[in-house]
Structures are given as C-alpha cells and as structure tokens.
Amino acid sequence: MKLAYWMYAGPAHIGTLRVASSFKNVHAIMHAPLGDDYFNVMRSMLERERDFTPVTASIVDRHVLARGSQEKVVDNITRKDKEERPDLIVLTPTCTSSILQEDLQNFVDRASITSNSDVILADVNHYRVNELQAADRTLEQVVRYYLEKARRQGTLDQSITKEPSANIIGIFTLGFHNQHDCRELKRLLQDLNIKVNKVIPEGGSVKDLQDLPKAWFNLVPYREIGLMTAIYLEKNFGMPYISITPMGIVDTAECIRQIEKHVNNLVSNKKFNYEPYIDQQTRFVSQAAWFSRSIDCQNLTGKKAVVFGDATHAASITRILAREMGIRVSCTGTYCKHDAEWFKEQVQGFCDEILITDDHTKVGDMIARIEPSAIFGTQMERHIGKRLDIPCGVISSPVHIQNFPLGYRPFLGYEGTNQIADSVYNSFTLGMEDHLLEIFGGHDTKEVITKSLSTDTDLTWNHESQLELNKIPGFVRGKIKRNTEKFARQNNITNITVEIMYAAKEALSA
Amino acid sequence: MSNKISETLTFECETGNYHTFCPISCVAWLYQKIEDSFFLVVGTKTCGYFLQNALGVMIFAEPRYAMAESEEGDISAQSNDYEELKRLCLQIKKDRNPSVIIWIGTCTTEIIKMDSEGMAPKLENEPGIPIVVARANGPDYAFTQGEDTVLAAMAHRCPEQILLIERKKVIQDSNIQNLFSFLSLEKKEETTNKNFEKLRKNPPLVLFGSLPSTVASQLSSESKRQSVQVSGWLPAQRYTDLPSLGDQVYVCGVNPSLSRTATTLMRRRKCKLIGAPFPIGPDGTRAWIEKICSVFGIKTEGPEKREEQIWENLKDYLDLVRGKSVSFMGDNLLEISLARFLIRCGMIVYEIGIPYLDKRYQAAELLFSQNTCKNMSIPMPRIVEKPDNYNQIQRMRELKPDLAITGMAHANPLEARGINTKWSVESTFAQIHGFTNARDVLELVTRPLRRNNNLENLGWSNLTKKETKNKI
Numbered sequence: 001m002k003l004a005y006w007m008y009a010g011p012a013h014i015g016t017l018r019v020a021s022s023f024k025n026v027h028a029i030m031h032a033p034l035g036d037d038y039f040n041v042m043r044s045m046l047e048r049e050r051d052f053t054p055v056t057a058s059i060v061d062r063h064v065l066a067r068g069s070q071e072k073v074v075d076n077i078t079r080k081d082k083e084e085r086p087d088l089i090v091l092t093p094t095c096t097s098s099i100l101q102e103d104l105q106n107f108v109d110r111a112s113i114t115s116n117s118d119v120i121l122a123d124v125n126h127y128r129v130n131e132l133q134a135a136d137r138t139l140e141q142v143v144r145y146y147l148e149k150a151r152r153q154g155t156l157d158q159s160i161t162k163e164p165s166a167n168i169i170g171i172f173t174l175g176f177h178n179q180h181d182c183r184e185l186k187r188l189l190q191d192l193n194i195k196v197n198k199v200i201p202e203g204g205s206v207k208d209l210q211d212l213p214k215a216w217f218n219l220v221p222y223r224e225i226g227l228m229t230a231i232y233l234e235k236n237f238g239m240p241y242i243s244i245t246p247m248g249i250v251d252t253a254e255c256i257r258q259i260e261k262h263v264n265n266l267v268s269n270k271k272f273n274y275e276p277y278i279d280q281q282t283r284f285v286s287q288a289a290w291f292s293r294s295i296d297c298q299n300l301t302g303k304k305a306v307v308f309g310d311a312t313h314a315a316s317i318t319r320i321l322a323r324e325m326g327i328r329v330s331c332t333g334t335y336c337k338h339d340a341e342w343f344k345e346q347v348q349g350f351c352d353e354i355l356i357t358d359d360h361t362k363v364g365d366m367i368a369r370i371e372p373s374a375i376f377g378t379q380m381e382r383h384i385g386k387r388l389d390i391p392c393g394v395i396s397s398p399v400h401i402q403n404f405p406l407g408y409r410p411f412l413g414y415e416g417t418n419q420i421a422d423s424v425y426n427s428f429t430l431g432m433e434d435h436l437l438e439i440f441g442g443h444d445t446k447e448v449i450t451k452s453l454s455t456d457t458d459l460t461w462n463h464e465s466q467l468e469l470n471k472i473p474g475f476v477r478g479k480i481k482r483n484t485e486k487f488a489r490q491n492n493i494t495n496i497t498v499e500i501m502y503a504a505k506e507a508l509s510a
Numbered sequence: 511m512s513n514k515i516s517e518t519l520t521f522e523c524e525t526g527n528y529h530t531f532c533p534i535s536c537v538a539w540l541y542q543k544i545e546d547s548f549f550l551v552v553g554t555k556t557c558g559y560f561l562q563n564a565l566g567v568m569i570f571a572e573p574r575y576a577m578a579e580s581e582e583g584d585i586s587a588q589s590n591d592y593e594e595l596k597r598l599c600l601q602i603k604k605d606r607n608p609s610v611i612i613w614i615g616t617c618t619t620e621i622i623k624m625d626s627e628g629m630a631p632k633l634e635n636e637p638g639i640p641i642v643v644a645r646a647n648g649p650d651y652a653f654t655q656g657e658d659t660v661l662a663a664m665a666h667r668c669p670e671q672i673l674l675i676e677r678k679k680v681i682q683d684s685n686i687q688n689l690f691s692f693l694s695l696e697k698k699e700e701t702t703n704k705n706f707e708k709l710r711k712n713p714p715l716v717l718f719g720s721l722p723s724t725v726a727s728q729l730s731s732e733s734k735r736q737s738v739q740v741s742g743w744l745p746a747q748r749y750t751d752l753p754s755l756g757d758q759v760y761v762c763g764v765n766p767s768l769s770r771t772a773t774t775l776m777r778r779r780k781c782k783l784i785g786a787p788f789p790i791g792p793d794g795t796r797a798w799i800e801k802i803c804s805v806f807g808i809k810t811e812g813p814e815k816r817e818e819q820i821w822e823n824l825k826d827y828l829d830l831v832r833g834k835s836v837s838f839m840g841d842n843l844l845e846i847s848l849a850r851f852l853i854r855c856g857m858i859v860y861e862i863g864i865p866y867l868d869k870r871y872q873a874a875e876l877l878f879s880q881n882t883c884k885n886m887s888i889p890m891p892r893i894v895e896k897p898d899n900y901n902q903i904q905r906m907r908e909l910k911p912d913l914a915i916t917g918m919a920h921a922n923p924l925e926a927r928g929i930n931t932k933w934s935v936e937s938t939f940a941q942i943h944g945f946t947n948a949r950d951v952l953e954l955v956t957r958p959l960r961r962n963n964n965l966e967n968l969g970w971s972n973l974t975k976k977e978t979k980n981k982i
Binding site: 001002003004005006007010011013014032033034035036037038040041042044045048049050051052053056057059060061062064065076083094095096098099100126127128130468471472498499502505506507 | 526527529530531532533534552554555556558559560562563564573576577578579580581582584585589594595597598601602617618620621622647648649650651652653723724727728731819820823900903917918919920921922923926945946949973974
C-alpha cells in the first residue's frame with residue numbers, strides 16, 4: 001500500500017474512455033460500481049461538452065459481488081445497442097473488475113451475437129498501466145480491430161492517395177490544448193500542400209478507419225498516445241510515421257524536414273522543398289525567433305527555471321527554454337515513468353538535473369530546494385508555486401477548466417511558438433514585478449483608509465458573535481460585519497449577539 | 511405510518527443506472543467538519559482520481575485525508591494488510607497527530623474482503639489513536655450516504671450518558687450564565703429564570719448530521735428560542751467532543767440521508783428518535799422545531815410568526831419561481847425535502863428521483879410533503895427510487911420542465927438542449943438548513959431562471975446541431 005494524496009496520471013479506464021468517447025458514435029460501457037462514472041463529469045465540465053458523454057456503467061452492486069454479473073452486462077450492451085445504435089461498444093474494465101475476475105470476454109462474445117454494433121473488450125489491466133498507456137493501447141486495439149475486419153471482409157483498399165496525405169494520430173478528448181493543436185497541425189499540412197486523410201480518434205468514425213492506409217505517412221504529435229498505432233501501421237502496411245513533436249521553432253522545422261523526406265520518398269518526378277517555407281515562417285510569421293533576439297528575452301538570460309509534466313511537453317519546453325531562449329533549466333522531469341529512457345535522452349544537455357517521479361511531494365521539495373524564478377508544470381506545480389510565491393506557467397496535463405480556453409491557444413506549430421513565448425515571458429515578468437514590488441514596498445505607500453462604512457465606537461460585539469464572525473470566510477467577513485452593524489443601528493441595538501447576526505442576515509438577505 | 515402513506519403515494523423503482531458521486535466523497539466535508547480527524551481511504555487509483563477531481567482545489571490546502579492506495583501485491587495478498595495499514599497509520603500519526611483516524615472502506619476492500627473492523631481494534635493500540643471504520647463503498651451506497659456510514663460508526667464511540675452528573679452540569683452552567691446576565695441586563699433576569707426552568711425539563715437532545723458550524727449554531731439557537739437546549743451534535747467540531755448518548759437521550763436528524771445513523775442510535779445506543787420533517791425551508795424548519803417541542807411537551811412560542819416573516823422576505827424570489835416546473839434527477843437524498851419546499855414556494859414538481867428512500871426514517875417528511883401538496887392543491891409528484899438517467903432524460907424531453915436539478919454529468923448537455931439546470935451537488939455544499947438560510951436555497955434554484963431573464967432575447971437557447979439534437 002502507498003500513502004497518496006495526489007496523482008499525475010489517472011487510472012487505466014480513464015484512458016480507454018477518453019479514446020472511446022473521442023470517436024464519433026462509439027459508446028463505452030464501464031463494468032464499475034455506482035459513482036465510478038465521474039469521467040462524464042470531467043468531460044462535461046472541463047471540455048464544456050454539449051452532448052451527453054457516450055459512457056454508461058453496468059453497475060457492480062452487492063448482487064454482482066455475490067453472484068457475478070450474469071446477464072447484466074450483456075443486457076446493458078444490447079440495451080445501449082438498441083437505444084443509441086452506436087457503431088462500436090467498448091466494454092471497459094475498471095479496478096473493480098480486475099479483482100472480480102469475471103470473464104468479460106465471454107460477455108462481449110455473447111453480446112456481439114445479438115447486437116448490431118461491434119463489441120470489443122478494452123484490453124487494459126488496471127494494476128499494470130496508467131491512463132496514458134491505456135489510451136495508447138486502446139487506440140491501437142480499435143484501429144487493429146477495424147483494419148483486420150476490413151481485411152477479412154476484403155474491403156481493405158491499400159492504394160495510397162494521388163496527392164501527398166497524412167493521418168494525424170493521437171488528438172483526443174481532455175488532452176492538453178489538443179483541439180487547438182489539431183487545428184494548427186491541419187493548417188501546417190495545408191501550407192505544405194499535404195491533405196489530411198484522417199484525424200483519430202477525435203471526431204473520427206470507426207467506419208472510416210479502413211481508409212487509414214491510404215495516407216502517405218502518419219504524424220504522431222504526442223509521445224503518450226498514438227505511437228502504438230503508428231508502429232502497428234508501419235509494421236502491417238509499411239506506413240512511415242513521424243514522431244517528432246512540432247513544438248518550438250527548432251523542432252517544428254525538424255518535423256517539417258522529416259515530412260519532406262517521407263513525401264519525397266514516394267514522389268518520382270518533382271521533389272518537394274520545404275526549406276523556403278521553414279525560413280519564411282521562422283523569421284517572419286512566428287514571432288518567437290525575433291522574440292529570442294529582442295531585448296525582452298535578453299533579460300531572461302540565465303534565469304533559473306524548473307520544468308515538470310508529461311514526457312512530450314516537459315521535454316519540448318525544456319529544449320525551448322534552454323535552446324531558444326537561453327534560460328537555465330535547473331531541473332526537468334516527468335511523471336511518465338514508463339517512458340523515462342526516452343525522456344532522459346531528449347533533455348540530455350539541456351538541463352542540470354532530471355527528476356523522474358510520480359510523487360508530487362518530491363517535485364515540491366525539488367522546487368523548494370532550487371528556488372527557480374519560474375516553474376513550467378502542471379496544475380500541481382502551479383499550486384506548489386503559489387505556496388512558495390513562484391510564478392508558474394501550465395504546460396501539461398493534469399489540468400483544470402482554465403486549461404480549456406475558448407480562444408485559440410495551440411502549443412504546436414508556428415502559432416504555438418508564439419503562445420509559448422507569451423506564456424514564458426508572462427510568467428517571468430510577473431515574477432520580476434513581484435520582486436520589485438517587494439523591494440520598494442508595494443505601490444501604495446499610504447495606509448489604506450478603512451473600507452468599512454461604520455466605525456467601531458458605538459457598537460460592541462460580544463464574545464460569541466465575534467467567534468461566529470471569525471468563522472465566516474475572510475473574503476465575505478467584512479461585508480457581513482458591515483451589514484450586521486447597519487442592521488443593528490437601524491434597530492437601535494448596541495450589543496451585537498449571534499442572534500442579531502442571524503436576524504441581520506434574514507433582514508438584509510446578505 | 512408508512513403503510514398509510516404508501517396507499518396514496520406512488521413509488522417507482524427503476525434500474526439504478528444513474529449518475530451520482532461515490533460515497534467516499536463524504537471525506538470532503540467531514541474532514542473539514544471534524545477538525546482533529548484524519549480520513550484514510552483504503553482503495554485504488556480510481557478512488558483517488560475521483561477525490562482529486564471531484565474535490566478540485568481543496569486537495570491543495572494540505573487536507574487531512576489521503577489514499578491508502580492498493581497495489582497489485584495487496585490484491586493478491588502477497589503483502590500483509592495489517593502490517594501495511596499499521597505502517598501508514600504510524601506515518602500519519604507522525605506527520606499529523608490526529609485524534610482519530612477514520613478508515614473509509616471502498617469497493618476494493620469489500621471484494622478482497624479485508625477485515626477492517628477486525629483489524630482496527632487491534633491496530634488502535636499500537637499507534638494509540640482511535641480508528642473508526644466506515645464502509646462507504648459504491649456497491650452499497652450513494653453520495654451523501656457516505657456520511658451516514660461514518661456517523662453510524664462514530665455513534666459507537668460516543669461516551670455513555672450518565673444522566674445525574676449531566677443534569678448537575680446543566681444547572682451549574684445555567685447558574686453561571688445567570689450570573690453573567692445579572693451583570694449585563696437586569697430586565698432579562700425573569701425570563702432567563704423561566705427559560706432555565708424549562709431547559710431543566712427538557713431531557714438531553716442530540717442532533718445528528720454534519721452541518722457547517724455556523725448552520726449548526728443557527729439551528730441550536732433556533733431551538734433555544736423555544737427553550738429547547740441542544741446538548742450535543744453528532745458529529746461535533748472535534749472528535750474529542752462527541753456527545754454522550756444513552757437511553758434517556760433524544761436524538762433528531764437534520765439530514766434525510768442518515769437512516770443508518772438513526773437506526774444505530776436507536777438500536778445500539780437506545781436513544782429515542784424524534785421523527786420530524788427536516789429543517790430545510792422555513793416550512794420544514796417550523797415543522798421540525800414544532801415536532802421536537804411537542805415531544806418535550808413544550809408550547810412553542812411564535813414559530814408561525816417567524817415562518818411568515820421569512821416568507822415575506824422571500825417575496826421577490828417567490829415571484830420568479832411561482833408556477834414554474836421542476837424535475838429532480840436524484841443523486842443526494844435531499845430531494846424529497848427540497849421538492850416539498852419548492853412546492854410550498856408555488857412550483858410544480860414533475861418527478862422526484864432519489865437514490866434510496868427509507869420510508870420509516872423519512873416518514874414525517876413524506877407526510878409533511880403530502881400535506882403540502884394538498885394545501886397547495888397540486889398532485890403529489892412521482893417518486894422514482896434508483897432512477898434510470900436515460901429514461902429520465904426521455905421523460906424530460908416530453909415534459910420540458912422549466913428547471914432540472916441534476917448532476918454535473920448532465921447539466922451542460924441539458925443546457926445545450928434548452929433545458930435549464932441546477933447542479934444538485936450545490937445543495938449538498940451550500941447552507942440550506944434553518945430559517946436563516948431559506949433564501950440561499952432559492953438563490954440557487956432561481957439562478958438559472960434569473961440568468962435566462964438576462965439572456966432571453968438573444969434567441970440561441972438551443973445550441974446543438976441538428977444531427978445530434980435527436981439523440982438523447
């Protein structure tokens with residue numbers, strides 16, 4: 001057993017649900033007890049989803065614990081099949097079903113006989129993989145299922161498109177700025193005259209998965225999800241993939257050069273040359289290259305920063321800070337322990353030390369020890385920063401609603417470089433401003449004249465009412481105090497008791 | 511009594527496919543309520559992720575709760591549960607030094623049949639801290655019932671009431687109070703003496719249910735107005751201040767989800783349960799206080815007037831809600847009481863979804879609801895136990911209520927389809943008890959309606975695309 005307060009990556013089934021609910025017309029049924037469907041809350045609240053999240057639970061209750069699920073799971077699958085007519089139903093095991101060890105595959109086999117939808121069992125083990133690994137695995141599983149089905153049915157068309165085209169793999173729900181990144185990637189490919197063949201899983205239909213091999217290559221922007229699928233497609237269909245994350249100016253250029261290489265491998269007559277595009281974008285469209293030459297960025301030289309997040313974002317941001325902005329990254333780290341080797345290789349030479357852990361207290365201790373000028377991390381690091389008075393830019397999941405902005409905020413591509421530069425610069429200047437304020441004693445040197453409308457001379461608060469007043473949260477305490485005193489004066493009361501406070505609340509409805 | 515009610519009330523029971531919070535969420539408000547406690551949730555990543563996401567920011571305030579996260583070795587019994595829990599509890603004692611550790615059992619502990627109740631008494635002696643075991647798990651309970659399991663477990667830890675000593679103490683306390691009142695206001699002397707006489711007559715009364723301390727003291731002072739002295743609360747602000755219980759003690763619930771606690775108090779601690787409607791809304795509060803007074807044979811003084819006055823204050827909100835319809839999807843067991851209050855406010859309730867309904871514990875509330883419907887001359891709404899969210903949404907599409915009180919999973923999708931919603935969890939965390947807070951309930955309920963008044967003329971209430979509109 002492990003004493004845990006907070007975790008960076010969620011349980012496995014969350015990953016499966018994220019993939020399933022990203023596809024169009026796919027329904028997931030969790031084999032789980034009442035209350036485990038909080039995924040729906042997360043999706044509905046964080047993504048501000050307009051549609052009902054296509055996830056239901058086949059409830060594990062006392063009866064199931066005693067006698068097994070029996071017909072329940074099969075009934076729930078066939079019911080959902082009739083109600084919603086999904087293309088695919090994914091039966092999702094949870095930690096509970098891992099221990100119950102029911103033969104879920106058997107339920108799936110039985111249900112698929114009677115239902116019109118395809119039915120599969122997500123192949124994830126709660127105790128072996130986390131949210132991100134499960135998502136990667138589930139996506140591969142779904143893709144494999146439909147390509148093998150198409151092959152069996154003889155509907156698989158392996159010819160590639162006439163014009164260069166690409167699949168974007170790994171954009172999904174509740175991903176960090178994924179929607180914006182997707183739009184940016186589409187724009188990038190369009191600029192390069194490359195058609196987008198399919199984007200999966202977000203918004204994709206499982207019926208179209210058999211068209212995946214038509215693309216010339218696959219683009220996997222994030223390390224955490226999509227690689228397994230890309231590797232499967234490479235092995236079985238000879239499709240090359242590019243897994244360089246186009247984040248930051250240098251890596252975006254590198255990603256485009258890889259694309260050029262793969263495209264040119266397949267065209268015979270005219271060769272593509274993207275170098276002029278890269279040069280144009282780098283110097284004049286993205287402001288980031290200019291920013292790093294500007295006097296603003298000069299002031300950041302050698303400032304200490306700490307980076308922590310998922311493997312993709314932490315590695316890319318580390319390199320941007322060190323390579324493109326001249327900031328000293330004292331420590332960088334990731335909670336993706338399963339991908340530690342790759343991460344270390346990526347940040348080698350760009351930072352002083354590396355921290356691989358999923359224990360947030362270790363990250364907090366590291367930050368406290370280093371005392372950087374700014375932190376780039378997850379929501380957890382933002383809170384650590386708050387406690388230590390160090391500004392923090394959020395660069396990675398786990399996130400909360402603030403990290404699902406309505407405005408256009410990609411992290412990838414050339415617009416992404418602008419967004420990152422803003423975020424980095426704002427974090428540091430805020431820190432600087434704070435520091436100066438402290439040195440010079442703040443903006444307001446005069447003592448603030450009391451904000452309350454009443455003076456304390458004519459009214460007395462007895463001991464109990466004062467205690468009661470102190471129980472009221474600080475930010476409304478002043479208002480309650482003013483209202484109570486106003487009420488007391490109106491009623492010619494000089495001694496304020498707890499009863500008077502309540503009476504005032506009733507009268508003034510404060 | 512329950513038989514009589516069920517003749518006229520219609521109860522339905524659906525499939526139980528509904529959205530609610532896992533009962534372990536009770537640690538969120540209980541650790542804040544019981545200041546010297548530490549809650550240890552013995553479960554998996556799934557439980558931890560739920561607490562972290564559902565409780566949002568609270569986690570960062572160095573909470574007094576943590577997960578004992580089971581790993582593969584714990585499930586396959588390769589590691590020894592007792593030794594593992596001992597290690598964690600010793601660490602908690604070292605870091606936080608709480609007065610009590612509360613183990614929250616989860617689905618996992620149920621399935622692997624961890625003998626928490628057997629281990630706790632043995633383990634208690636080693637770190638020297640009381641360990642209370644509550645099985646607040648998803649297979650058995652919903653949301654607020656978690657608190658019920660914790661309080662039921664805690665009822666066993668309350669000291670035994672020794673009536674004589676206690677009574678003497680009351681007299682002493684009152685004497686001291688009298689002394690002070692002599693000093694400050696001489697006029698009050700007479701009334702205080704009278705009150706003191708009355709207070710002496712009323713046997714110990716313990717209220718159960720976790721409320722924010724402000725609300726708890728509001729209710730206490732409400733009953734003090736009627737000369738009923740509240741001798742203690744379960745839970746108290748600190749574990750070390752748990753009230754004493756015994757066969758002379760009267761108990762009364764303030765929340766509708768506490769039926770196990772009520773049963774434990776009656777059967778195991780021999781307390782006398784006062785079955786009353788719950789003090790939610792001014793009507794409920796008055797009925798609650800009157801019921802307590804009638805049990806103690808005390809004539810009430812002016813709660814009618816007080817109720818009237820509160821209604822008077824609510825006028826602006828009542829104008830907003832009158833004639834509007836509402837559906838409860840059901841997830842926190844407050845539904846019957848809230849519906850009753852809203853009916854009294856002039857609303858029409860189509861459906862009351864509720865996870866679980868204890869007809870005996872809620873008998874007085876049900877009867878009161880029925881009378882409210884009669885007085886307002888509207889039919890008693892259908893009560894749906896263990897509702898099915900899918901079916902409920904279909905019904906809602908037909909009935910088009912003006913307001914749906916629902917969980918967060920359905921709120922945004924319903925709003926996008928032009929149905930106003932209010933999150934049901936808010937009524938769990940907001941202050942809704944007593945006369946003083948009646949306005950807060952209506953503040954919540956009217957918020958979507960007031961928002962609509964602002965946005966009314968913009969013409970974009972339905973925000974789904976055509977293809978998805980017809981799917982639920």
